[in-house]
Amino acid sequence: MKAKNLTTLMFLVISLIMGCSNNDDNPTSSQETRIYVAGYQNNGIKNVGKVWSLSDSETGSDITTNLSDGSQHAATYDVYVAGGDVYTAGREHNGTNYVAKVWKNGAATNLTDGSQSAYAYSVFVSGNDVYASGWEFNGTDNIAKVWKNGVATNLTNGLNNANAYAVYVSDNDVYAVGREENNTNTVAKLWKNGMATDLTDGTEDALAYSVFVSGTDVYVAGHESNGTNNVAKIWKNGIATDLTDGTQTAYANGVFVSGSDVYAVGRELNGLRYVAKVWKNGVATDLSDGVNNAQAYSVYVSGDDVYVAGFETYGAGSVAILWKNGIAQPLATGFDSFAYSVFVK
Numbered sequence: 001m002k003a004k005n006l007t008t009l010m011f012l013v014i015s016l017i018m019g020c021s022n023n024d025d026n027p028t029s030s031q032e033t034r035i036y037v038a039g040y041q042n043n044g045i046k047n048v049g050k051v052w053s054l055s056d057s058e059t060g061s062d063i064t065t066n067l068s069d070g071s072q073h074a075a076t077y078d079v080y081v082a083g084g085d086v087y088t089a090g091r092e093h094n095g096t097n098y099v100a101k102v103w104k105n106g107a108a109t110n111l112t113d114g115s116q117s118a119y120a121y122s123v124f125v126s127g128n129d130v131y132a133s134g135w136e137f138n139g140t141d142n143i144a145k146v147w148k149n150g151v152a153t154n155l156t157n158g159l160n161n162a163n164a165y166a167v168y169v170s171d172n173d174v175y176a177v178g179r180e181e182n183n184t185n186t187v188a189k190l191w192k193n194g195m196a197t198d199l200t201d202g203t204e205d206a207l208a209y210s211v212f213v214s215g216t217d218v219y220v221a222g223h224e225s226n227g228t229n230n231v232a233k234i235w236k237n238g239i240a241t242d243l244t245d246g247t248q249t250a251y252a253n254g255v256f257v258s259g260s261d262v263y264a265v266g267r268e269l270n271g272l273r274y275v276a277k278v279w280k281n282g283v284a285t286d287l288s289d290g291v292n293n294a295q296a297y298s299v300y301v302s303g304d305d306v307y308v309a310g311f312e313t314y315g316a317g318s319v320a321i322l323w324k325n326g327i328a329q330p331l332a333t334g335f336d337s338f339a340y341s342v343f344v345k
Contacts, residue, residue: 032060033302035344037309038079038088039320041337049074049090049103052331052339054322064332067103068092075338076103078166078298081345082125089123089132100134102147111147112136119163120147126169133167133176146176146194155191156180164191170213177208177220188222190238199235200224208235210298214257221255221264232266232279243279244268251295252279254308258301265296265308276310276323287323288312296323302344309342 033056040047049067054060067088068074076090086105091098100111100118111132112118118136125131130149135142144155144162155176156162162180169175176191188199188206199220200206206224213219220235232243232252243264244250250268257263262281267274276287276294287308288294296310308323320331320339331339 032057033344034060035307035322035324035342036079036081036086037320037322037331037339038076038090038341039309039311039331039337039339040075040090041320041332042335043070044335046070047073047075049076049088049092050332050337051076051079051086051088052320052322053086054329056344065106067106067108073098076340077120078122078341079343080123080125081343085125087123087125087130089120089134091119097137100132100136100147102130102132102150104130109150111150111152118145121164122166124167124169126172129169131167131169131174133164133178135163135178141181144176144178144180144189144191146174146191148174153194155194155196161186162189165208166210168211168213173213175211175213175218177211177222179207188220188224188235190218190220190235192218197238199238199240205230209252210254212255212257217257219255219257219262221252221266223251223266229269232264232268234262234264234279234282236262241282243282243284250277253296254298256299256301261301263299263301263306265299265310267295276308276312276321278306278308278323278326280306285326287326287328294321297339298341300342300344305344307342307344309339311338 035054037052053063072093074092076088078089088103094114097117099114100120116137120132120134122133132147138158141161143158144164160181164176164178179186182202187202188208190197204225208222210221223230226246229249231246232250248269252266254265264279270290274293276296294312298309320337
């Protein structure tokens with residue numbers, strides 16, 4: 001009788017342990033989708049670098065993290081999530097100049113010493129390596145740079161102003177995009193492992209703002225002037241496709257490739273106001289109604305969902321916005337706020 005009771009008790013204990021183990025592996029509890037948005041908000045005196053972390057479920061919590069203490073101007077322009085770590089790129093003033101920075105889980109690493117102004121505009125993580133792109137002033141001109149684990153590589157020689165706006169790593173190849181002056185105009189540039197390719201011929205001003213690598217194809221978003229207005233463009237392997245017809249000024253600020261679909265985001269003037277836009281395979285969808293100025297800067301596609309970060313200006317103030325499948329969600333209230341990058345994990 002005692003042996004039978006002991007056997008029954010052991011069976012119940014094992015069942016409870018297995019049940020707890022199964023609950024711990026429940027994907028609904030361990031695989032919550034979160035949306036990370038980088039930007040900044042004014043505190044009434046200074047701009048504060050921020051990351052908004054939003055749950056993609058009704059039961060999850062939303063978290064706002066300040067990356068600076070508000071005593072000096074700061075801003076973040078890009079966010080990348082690897083494993084459980086959140087990386088952001090931006091800048092913070094030291095009282096004299098802006099210092100290029102990368103934050104990991106809120107802890108800052110200076111990329112520059114602050115003796116000259118510098119920006120970090122993009123961050124990308126590949127394995128154990130952390131890449132950032134941006135630029136640093138040399139006393140005369142801006143030098144486009146890529147930092148790997150805090151060590152800088154110059155993309156330009158400092159004889160002409162240049163900026164690196166985005167970095168992307170694929171199969172150990174490091175891609176960066178931006179612009180460089182040619183003494184007359186700015187040329188849209190793609191750098192691969194430090195070697196430059198001109199995306200435009202320099203007869204008109206142009207700029208490359210975002211890069212995405214899919215397989216062997218390299219996609220770049222940016223714009224080029226047609227002599228009157230800026231035309232939003234996507235370059236695929238150096239071949240340009242116009243997203244707008246050039247009758248109104250337009251900009252493409254972000255690009256993302258999902259399967260065979262190419263997404264771009266930006267803005268186009270409607271005659272009076274800028275309208276935030278997303279293009280899927282060249283077909284435009286308005287994210288804003290044109291009543292107020294709006295801009296879209298970054299796009300991330302996860303499954304069937306399309307996430308876009310940007311901001312809209314209402315009267316004298318701007319509000320950071322996350323659009324999910326075209327539905328706008330304000331990220332902040334009160335003083336001016338701006339969103340520049342979105343990442344879904």
